[in-house]
Amino acid sequence: MNKQVVVIGAGVAGLTVAGALAEQNIKVILIEKEAQTGGHVRNWDRLFPSRRHGSEVMDFLDSNLTKQVDIRRGVTVSSIVRTQNGFKVTLANDDEIDAACLILSTGFQLFNAAKKEEYGYGIYDNVITSAELESIFKSGKEIATKNGKNPERVAFIHCVGSRDEKVGNLYCSKVCCVTGVKQAIEIKEILPHCEVFSFYMDLRMYDRNFEELYYEAQQKWGVNFIRGRLSECAENPDHTLIIKTEDTLTGKPLKMTVDLVVLLVGFTPSAGTGEIVKMLGLKTGQDGFIASADEHFLDNNTDIPGVFVTGAVKGPACIVNTIADARATAQQAAKYLFTLKTG
Amino acid sequence: MINFNLFVLPFSLGLIYLLIAIGKSWYLWIKALPAHDKVKLKAGIRHPQLMLGAIREVFMEGLIHRKMWLRNPLMGYMHTSFALGWFLLIVLGNIESRFYSGTHLNAPYYPIFLKFFIHDKLVIFFEVYTVPGIFRFLMDFILLFVLSGLFLAIIKRQKSKWFGMKRAAEYQLTDQISLICLWMIFPMRLLAESYTAGYYGSGGGFMTQPLGGFLVSITPLPSDFIAYTMWWGYSLALGIFFITLPYSRYMHIPTEILLIFFRHCAIQPRKWHSAFSDVEVHACSRCGVCIDVCQLNDAGITDSQAVYFIRGVRDQYVPDEISRKCLVCGRCQEVCPVGIRTDSLRLIKRRELFSSQPSDYSFLPTASLSRGESPRQGGVAYFAGCMSHLTPSIIRAMKGIMEKAGINYVQIDENRSICCGRPLMIAGKDRQANDLITANKELIRQTKAELLVTSCPICYRVFREEYTLPIRVQHHTQFILDLVKSGRIPLQAHFKKVAYHDPCDLGRGSRIYSAPREVLAKVADLVPVINECSDALCCGGSLGILNVSQQQRDEMTKISLSTLMKEQPEILVTACPLCKKTFSKHAEIEVKDIAELVYKAIPG
Ligand SMILES: Cc1cc2nc3c(=O)[nH]c(=O)nc-3n(C[C@H](O)[C@H](O)[C@H](O)COP(=O)(O)OP(=O)(O)OC[C@H]3O[C@@H](n4cnc5c(N)ncnc54)[C@H](O)[C@@H]3O)c2cc1C
Ligand code: SF4
Ligand code: SF4
Ligand code: SF4
Numbered sequence: 001m002n003k004q005v006v007v008i009g010a011g012v013a014g015l016t017v018a019g020a021l022a023e024q025n026i027k028v029i030l031i032e033k034e035a036q037t038g039g040h041v042r043n044w045d046r047l048f049p050s051r052r053h054g055s056e057v058m059d060f061l062d063s064n065l066t067k068q069v070d071i072r073r074g075v076t077v078s079s080i081v082r083t084q085n086g087f088k089v090t091l092a093n094d095d096e097i098d099a100a101c102l103i104l105s106t107g108f109q110l111f112n113a114a115k116k117e118e119y120g121y122g123i124y125d126n127v128i129t130s131a132e133l134e135s136i137f138k139s140g141k142e143i144a145t146k147n148g149k150n151p152e153r154v155a156f157i158h159c160v161g162s163r164d165e166k167v168g169n170l171y172c173s174k175v176c177c178v179t180g181v182k183q184a185i186e187i188k189e190i191l192p193h194c195e196v197f198s199f200y201m202d203l204r205m206y207d208r209n210f211e212e213l214y215y216e217a218q219q220k221w222g223v224n225f226i227r228g229r230l231s232e233c234a235e236n237p238d239h240t241l242i243i244k245t246e247d248t249l250t251g252k253p254l255k256m257t258v259d260l261v262v263l264l265v266g267f268t269p270s271a272g273t274g275e276i277v278k279m280l281g282l283k284t285g286q287d288g289f290i291a292s293a294d295e296h297f298l299d300n301n302t303d304i305p306g307v308f309v310t311g312a313v314k315g316p317a318c319i320v321n322t323i324a325d326a327r328a329t330a331q332q333a334a335k336y337l338f339t340l341k342t343g
Numbered sequence: 344m345i346n347f348n349l350f351v352l353p354f355s356l357g358l359i360y361l362l363i364a365i366g367k368s369w370y371l372w373i374k375a376l377p378a379h380d381k382v383k384l385k386a387g388i389r390h391p392q393l394m395l396g397a398i399r400e401v402f403m404e405g406l407i408h409r410k411m412w413l414r415n416p417l418m419g420y421m422h423t424s425f426a427l428g429w430f431l432l433i434v435l436g437n438i439e440s441r442f443y444s445g446t447h448l449n450a451p452y453y454p455i456f457l458k459f460f461i462h463d464k465l466v467i468f469f470e471v472y473t474v475p476g477i478f479r480f481l482m483d484f485i486l487l488f489v490l491s492g493l494f495l496a497i498i499k500r501q502k503s504k505w506f507g508m509k510r511a512a513e514y515q516l517t518d519q520i521s522l523i524c525l526w527m528i529f530p531m532r533l534l535a536e537s538y539t540a541g542y543y544g545s546g547g548g549f550m551t552q553p554l555g556g557f558l559v560s561i562t563p564l565p566s567d568f569i570a571y572t573m574w575w576g577y578s579l580a581l582g583i584f585f586i587t588l589p590y591s592r593y594m595h596i597p598t599e600i601l602l603i604f605f606r607h608c609a610i611q612p613r614k615w616h617s618a619f620s621d622v623e624v625h626a627c628s629r630c631g632v633c634i635d636v637c638q639l640n641d642a643g644i645t646d647s648q649a650v651y652f653i654r655g656v657r658d659q660y661v662p663d664e665i666s667r668k669c670l671v672c673g674r675c676q677e678v679c680p681v682g683i684r685t686d687s688l689r690l691i692k693r694r695e696l697f698s699s700q701p702s703d704y705s706f707l708p709t710a711s712l713s714r715g716e717s718p719r720q721g722g723v724a725y726f727a728g729c730m731s732h733l734t735p736s737i738i739r740a741m742k743g744i745m746e747k748a749g750i751n752y753v754q755i756d757e758n759r760s761i762c763c764g765r766p767l768m769i770a771g772k773d774r775q776a777n778d779l780i781t782a783n784k785e786l787i788r789q790t791k792a793e794l795l796v797t798s799c800p801i802c803y804r805v806f807r808e809e810y811t812l813p814i815r816v817q818h819h820t821q822f823i824l825d826l827v828k829s830g831r832i833p834l835q836a837h838f839k840k841v842a843y844h845d846p847c848d849l850g851r852g853s854r855i856y857s858a859p860r861e862v863l864a865k866v867a868d869l870v871p872v873i874n875e876c877s878d879a880l881c882c883g884g885s886l887g888i889l890n891v892s893q894q895q896r897d898e899m900t901k902i903s904l905s906t907l908m909k910e911q912p913e914i915l916v917t918a919c920p921l922c923k924k925t926f927s928k929h930a931e932i933e934v935k936d937i938a939e940l941v942y943k944a945i946p947g
Contacts, residue, residue, distance in 0.1 A: 115927060118733035165893040168928055232732050234757075242758075 003337050004029060006089050006099035008077060008276060011039020012061065012319050013311025013326045014105035019064025020330030026337065028069045029097055031089075033076045033272060037062075039107050041319060045137035048175075048182040048318075049209040054138075057319060076272070080279045086306055100340060101306040101333055102280075104290065105326070108312040109270035111161025111169070113263050118232040119160065120261075125239050126151075127261045129160075130179055137183075143190055143260075146239060150191055151259035155243055156180045157230050158200040162266030171287045173266030174316040177204045180264045181217045188221040197224045197258070199245055207318065228254065233261060267316040280304060289315040300329040308333050346444075346460045350575040351452040353582030358451060364589040365597045368625075372601065375618035380610045387608030397607035401600050406430055410680040414632060415507035421499065424492025431485050439478040455581070458536045458551075459574050462543045483548030486536075489529050496526070510640075512631035512650050514592070521591035524584035531577035534558075538570035595628040599681055602626045612684060614773070616691050623683045627653045633675035633685065638881055641902045642895035644668060649675040649685040656692065664890060666692040670899075671769050671887030673851035677877050693771025700772065722751030723822075724792035724814075726783075726806075728799030729762050730920035737798050737920055740942035741819055747945050748831040752796075755786050763797075765805035766886045776809075784810060796822045798938065800849035800919045801886065807853070818849060819938055820859040820918045827865055827941075834865050836944040841867035842912035843937075844926070845879035846919035859918050859937055866944040867916070873906035880906055882917075884925030900929050908932075916940055 005021055007014050010032035018028045036042060038061075044054040065071070072091065079090045086100040113121035113129050121127045125146035136143060145151055158180055162173040177200070184196045203225070205211040217223040228245040235241055240257050247254045269288040277284060282302055283291045290309050293301040300308050310329035311322045376384065387393045403409045406427045412419030436454035441447060443461050453460065463475055503511045514522065533551065540547025541555025559566040588594060602622045612619050633649040634640075640648075647668040655661030669689050676685045723745065727738045738754075745752045761783050764776035787795060787810075795816045797803050803818040810816075817825075826832045843863055849855045856876045863869055874880050883899035904926055907915055915934045917923050927934045 117736065117924065117927070120735050123735050123739060166928065168897070232735075234732065234735065 007103045009106035010037035011107045012322045015061040016326035022066045022068035030071045035074045048178045103308045106273040108267040111265045120233040124235040153195045153258040154260045155258045156198040160263040176264040184223040300332045354578040357582030357585030361585040418506045421495040428489035479548035483550040517590045521587045527580035535573035542566045592629045598625040636674045670885040672847045672881035697771035718791040724790040725754045726797045728802040731798045734920040737936045740938040763802035824858045834944045835946040838867040840913040844917040870910035882922040882925040
């Protein structure tokens, strides 16, 4: 019997799981809707906390892919039907694949910053997202405002689209705090005279070496951290921006003019994930991400036997955690295939 | 013949008691009016045209129940048959009794119990062409009319849905006693008159006569005794009803009459609890029409609707929480058949609770135009409003429109925005709001503008109602309409399938329904929605309520949104930044302000 595995989504999670299964000689078909694999990390320049280049991680993950992995790029899944032996996956190009088990690694989607209209994304020229700033770093282009000048003042805004009942997302996106700290340092490295401000509710430096990065940002680079949630942004006739907030440590309303505003956008469940959830009838949590069968004991399983979940499809996660999670998933999937064979 | 019998006593005493009770309440209310209102009332009473108007309204609303008919014909019929029917029975009964007694001075009970005292043997019942025959026919017919209403009322208690009501108000004990007596009155009258007619073999009409004959034939007891018992029962039902009336919901009937007179004499409601608002509170019939329209139901809140709030005020016990739990959306006010200003009553209570809380506006920016904001002699002062600052695309569109139209304008709240004060006012903090109003008024004065334009219906309302400005105020929908009409902005683009949502404060609050529709007709194909104009739902974002959870708000928003999505529009348009923001969170299509759409439609 054909014991191949279909992995949907070739970001860090999908690539890792595919590599780990291939290592065990299991045939994998990896489906990616984009023309290139790598997911979000393909767009990131240097990674927190070590500042290693994202491309290094990409190369490492690609190097694990053996001939056992059949990658289908630029195609989406149009239907999944449960069969006696597992699943029949039909692709948008009408290819049909029989799979003994399915692994979902369709990841996340960035919060649409235009939904937080008061911050002016898409309305004012000099409001960008952290993802766009990453692309600027990666392209090596100059950091400049729309009228071509280097900014003298930059403000990072934390929790855009996260921890915000008003947009319907109560959860914390986990990685944006440290991304903001990393990017603040990077701005200072390139433009030492630029003043950098970070507006946060609280800083969540939860993982190894994160707090150290935060220290560095304050002590070495003089980044100003101000506790307060941005209430709104307005544009001056010269396209600089006025940001209004309250400094909650001093309890005073605060108004400041800056040249560039960077919105640290959070994670939201991806549209691609939504489609697959519908096809399979999977459960999601209150936050909209896929719910695993049990947070402690079966965190890579779903309620449907043979359907596994891995990476940011379950909620915000950094690369380190995503890789570890994907390896665990490979282990679970291999075990499942083994029981199919023997049972 | 002396027309008296002991059984008339319960009725007569009850009537005397009732008249004294109503007289006392009316007297106290009128006495509590401020002097200038008393003058108005006196003048009004002497003004025949005003009085005719008031009497006409009492007739239309108190007897015919016109507004009930408009809501639900079955409910309208039920109310009309009861009120008008009873009224006609009294009037005709009086005329009929004069015919028999030949005098104008009958005891009040005489016409009510006429058939007990008069047994006209001369006319047989089908002889309708004689005067007594006509009366008999009419009196029976009207009694039947009333009984049909009673029949409906009994059904309504079980099946309120048929009457267009999903939920009915809960009644208190006195209400229930009154209700039972009220329901007993007319069946008792039917039985009393029928037995009497049956016993004497004449004197009844087309209904009571045959029924009487039949009843007498099947009753084993002496029928004169039964008839007499029934007359007692009839009188007792009336008497007890009259005595309990002042303590029951039926007190609303005499109170509404007074309210109508107050209104016709132009007695102004005040900002604090006063004789006027007390009359309003007592004029609530607890009909419960306000319950179904209230969107708090969608959020699972069922204890705070106008009827319950008003009951609390009347019983002098309203938990603070109930006073605060209301969107102040005005939907209940719109449908209240008595025309009670339910929103204002809620705000009065909030003022009592919260207006004395301390406030500190020392951080208010100085009320003078800042650099770059030169006065615009004769031009436009634009006030975007705090909410529009959260939707900057509206401000951008408005500025774009004004620039394209070559308007000489200055934005007052570009650099420092002082709140218009309405959010505080709907929280009951009028005194605190006054600080803001004074500051804004000064700013508006300094602009030397001729017209104040705002993008926010919330601001618009408070500018008009509380600011007493010497210049005109427009919401931007009206302003844009004027620009379009005068050809100052050419419009080219046309949008397909647009649904329009009426914001509460623009629609019900300011009665602006046609301006946005006229503007939209120029740039878009409007699709129908389920609830519109005065029946539009609140978006759920209301600033009027602060003690509901985000989830409860979300529920209200989703339901409100679904009424707008009926024809699958491509764009949802509104004219309020708060509505836009609230809907954006849940809508799957674009949500735009009317100004944005117009700005997009301007070529070049
Ligand atoms: C601004 C920003 C900066 C970050 N920087 C760092 C960092 O420096 N260090 C760090 O550790 N983490 C960082 N992260 C987190 C990191 O991006 C995630 O941990 C990682 O992307 C998760 O990988 P994933 O494979 O689960 O999801 P994704 O990266 O989202 O990959 C999902 C893949 O699935 C594909 N897909 C989706 N739907 C379908 C479908 N229906 N059919 C086929 N394919 C589909 C997508 O195209 C995509 O390729 C950052 C995150 C953000 C937002
Ligand atoms: S990681 Fe930081 S910025 Fe991101 S949602 Fe959590 S607290 Fe906000
Ligand atoms: S407030 Fe008006 S609608 Fe509501 S119960 Fe009273 S009379 Fe009826
Ligand atoms: S104003 Fe609106 S929310 Fe308040 S009771 Fe009336 S219908 Fe309900």
